Amino acid sequence: MxxxxxxxxxxxxxxxxxxxxxxxxxxxxxxxxxxxxxxSKDPSCTVIRQESLLAAQKEVLQKAMDLLSLKEHHARTLLIYHCWDVETVSKVFVERGKERLYSEAGLSVRSSKDLNSSLSSDEVTCQICFKHVNAYESSMMDCGHCFCNICWTKHFIMKIQEGQSRRITCMANKCEAICDQENVRNLVSTADPHLATMFYKILLESYVEDNKKVKWCPSVPHCGNAIRVERDEYCEVECACGVQFCFSCSSEAHSPCPCLMWKLWKEKRQDESGMVNSTNTKYCPKCHKPVEKNGGCNRVRCLCGQQFCWLCGGKTSTSIADHHPCGQYKDDRLEKDGLAKRQPxxxxxxxxxxxxxxxxxxxxxxxxxxxxxxxxxxxxxxxxxxxxxxxxxxxxxxxxxxxxxxxxxxxxxxxxxxxxxxxxxxxxxxxxxxxxxxxxxxxxxxxxxxxxxxxxxxxxxxxxxxxxxxxxxxxxxxxxxxxxxxxxxxxxxxxxxxxxxxxxxxxxxxxxxx
Incomplete structure (x- = not known):
């Protein structure tokens, strides 16, 4: 052709x-x-179902583990800090070095030999409650700080309830090291199994909620799926459930209208719902807000105080005695009144x-x-x-x-x-x-x-x-x-x-x- x-x-x-x-x-x-x-199927856009979420998270964890020879919980701490972006982790590693990469993320990586040597006796004095407990009744985090399990558990429960599940720091004074998530889960599960399950779910869903390239499908009711894009974060996608949405703002697919304009449009439509198309509604000539007529008189008053003629839309004085010469509205008035009057x-x-x-x-x-x-x-x-x-x-x-x-x-x-x-x-x-x-x-x-x-x-x-x-x-x-x-x-x-x-x-x- x-x-x-x-x-x-x-x-x-x-x-x-x-x-x-x-x-x-x-x-x-x-x-x-x-x-x-x-x-029609785009390989750069992937739907992750609820049952596949753990596998998708482990896929990214494995990349970080291979890159830096880390354990899984260390890789998770690093990725949560960097919004699950392996490319960013790799870039920081190359530009600033491993020590800087770890310290910024609150990651303390010590060998098992170092940790075992710190436990030199069978009895430990907890520096929080000052009780003497057996070594097996205490826990040491990667940073080397050791406290009794009761104090650790109370600390973890408080942090989870405060919404800090993703990055729970050590109890020691001025220590910013992130605690091992498995230790957190194991200790909390003995005191509150439901809270431990919630903690695990938060860590799992962090892969979606902290990740710039993954979003939950905004379907109502929620289908449980997440969408991952590989390249362009500013795009529109269709979930397996059939819902199409803007990946940037999670609103319905709205191109070629930009996100901000669409957001303003939805808000304006919601604010003025049922008024714009009403035959009983006209716009105030002063503030340009819709005014509903609820009586027989054609002299109406807006909430801003301005009175105007219902027949022609022109301003009127507050005096009932003043005569208002009413004529039909003409389109050329729009040009004379400028943008403000054209808006409604x-x-x-x-x-x-x-x-x-x-x-x-x-x-x-x-x-x-x-x-x-x-x-x-x-x-x-x-x-x-x-x-x-x-x-x-x-x-x-x-x-x-x-x-x-x-x-x-x-x-x-x-x-x-x-x-x-x-x-x-x-x-x-x-x-x-x-x-x-x-x-x-x-x-x-x-x-x-x-x-x-x-x-x-x-x-x-x-x-x-x-x-x-x-x-x-x-x-x-x-x-x-x-x-x-x-x-x-x-x-x-x-x-x-x-x-x-x-x-x-x-x-x-x-x-x-x-």
């Missing part, structure tokens, strides 16, 4: 382009799309578009079974086409692109209407850049609606070859338009904000950990 520029293609040109696709090129197109669908209407527009497309997503997902029925009917008729996988490919493209379009509206609101980001670009370039961005949205929306119509129309009674050609062409066009929209957003974003790169195949699907 020849390369075409889809940046300004309209419906009429799309039909002309469709006519130019011959049978050989069409086969290449659908085969290419099918290849993308088949390569920009938010209302963005909300309406966002909700419309998310609603369409839900409806189209429910209609997927209809497509499967169409395929079954056509296959029973022994149609000249033997492969109808292009229907599924087209549906997947529709689903992905509508998600992208819907999440572009929160970005558009914060980029062009919200005060927090108004200084991200010069005022004189804001309008042309906004026009360019909205033009990308409009083109993508037009093609998405066209593809939806083609997929869910009664095409089994029409020319299936023509429908196939249209769906393949639209899928290719939409893929390019999505890429163009991402490129546009990346150019508009302030330097401190990034978005997940565009992936034609959609969100990464995690492979199983073995």
């Amino acid at each position: 020849e390369d075409y520029y889809y940046g300004s293609i309209d419906d009429e040109n799309s039909d002309q382009y469709s006519d130019r696709v011959d049978d050989d090129d069409e086969e290449d197109s659908v085969d290419g799309l099918q290849d993308q669908e088949l390569c 209407w920009g938010y209302s527009h963005s909300c309406i578009q966002f909700k419309a497309h998310t609603d369409s997503l839900e409806l189209e997902a429910r209609l997927q079974s209809r497509l499967n029925s169409k395929i079954e009917i056509l296959e029973e008729k022994n149609h000249e086409l033997r492969d109808f996988s292009w229907v599924t490919v087209g549906f997947n493209r529709l689903f992905r692109s509508r998600r992208i379009l819907s999440y572009s509206y929160p970005f558009g609101y914060y980029m062009f209407y919200d005060d927090q980001f108004k200084y991200a670009m010069e005022q004189n370039v804001r309008e042309p850049k906004q026009n360019l961005f909205e033009n990308h949205q409009e083109q993508l929306q037009a093609k998405i609606e066209n593809l939806s119509e083609q997929l869910f129309d009664d095409w089994e009674e029409r020319d299936v070859l023509d429908t196939r050609r249209q769906i393949i062409t639209l899928s290719t066009v939409i893929n390019n338009l999505c890429k163009n929209l991402y490129d546009c957003i990346e150019e508009l974003l302030p330097p401190e904000h990034i978005i997940v790169p565009y992936r034609s195949m959609g969100v990464k699907k995690a492979s199983e950990f073995h």
Whole structure:
């Protein structure tokens, strides 16, 4: 297939382009799309189930043990300090040396010979309670400090209850050495088995909760899975349970909207839930917060104290006697009033578009079974086409692109209407850049609606070859338009904000950990 520029293609040109696709090129197109669908499992993204968590942790522990010839509990202490990153451990080891690496992590590595020589008698005086106990009733940590088991146990229980399970330090004055986790668990288990089990679980789950490259799946109810990425920590992933989420912020997958903008959007939607689309709500002309009308009078008062006319939205005085000449609101007022006055209407527009497309997503997902029925009917008729996988490919493209379009509206609101980001670009370039961005949205929306119509129309009674050609062409066009929209957003974003790169195949699907 020849390369075409889809940046300004309209419906009429799309039909002309469709006519130019011959049978050989069409086969290449659908085969290419099918290849993308088949390569959906990403080996750089791994799902770790609850029963595999210990094996995943031991895999990393073994790397550190091999690197530095350490015991397992020493390797765990070192890795917890360095957030389970073996590369960081190796880097510190090379740059600062073993002694510095150990001391910073609170790791004291002494030989068994040294520890045994410290216990020179059968009786020990505990320097905490000052009781004389038999040697077997005391314990010595790697740092060489020895106290009675009763004092150690009380110390460990207190630290666990205080939330310091990951790094419990020695009781000795000014000793920052980390205690052996197995000693901690064994001593605590005699006094409180439940607490010992909790301690073990905390150490096990530290591999997820302290690790920058591993996150719990945010599914509700929780599926129990964790996701590990090997390279890019700023990506979107799909768990084995089907939940797709942003690995950076653990929220639902929201590209091409940056994490901060999505967080602000969710909070704003939650704060103003049920008010934006209400016919009984308008925005205050002073503070721009939504105001609900609960009476018959068209002179309303906001909580900030400002009174305004319900009919036109204009400010009014506090005096009832003052006459207010009311007229219909005109769009050109937005330009005169500036960004502050445009914000509420920009938010209302963005909300309406966002909700419309998310609603369409839900409806189209429910209609997927209809497509499967169409395929079954056509296959029973022994149609000249033997492969109808292009229907599924087209549906997947529709689903992905509508998600992208819907999440572009929160970005558009914060980029062009919200005060927090108004200084991200010069005022004189804001309008042309906004026009360019909205033009990308409009083109993508037009093609998405066209593809939806083609997929869910009664095409089994029409020319299936023509429908196939249209769906393949639209899928290719939409893929390019999505890429163009991402490129546009990346150019508009302030330097401190990034978005997940565009992936034609959609969100990464995690492979199983073995």
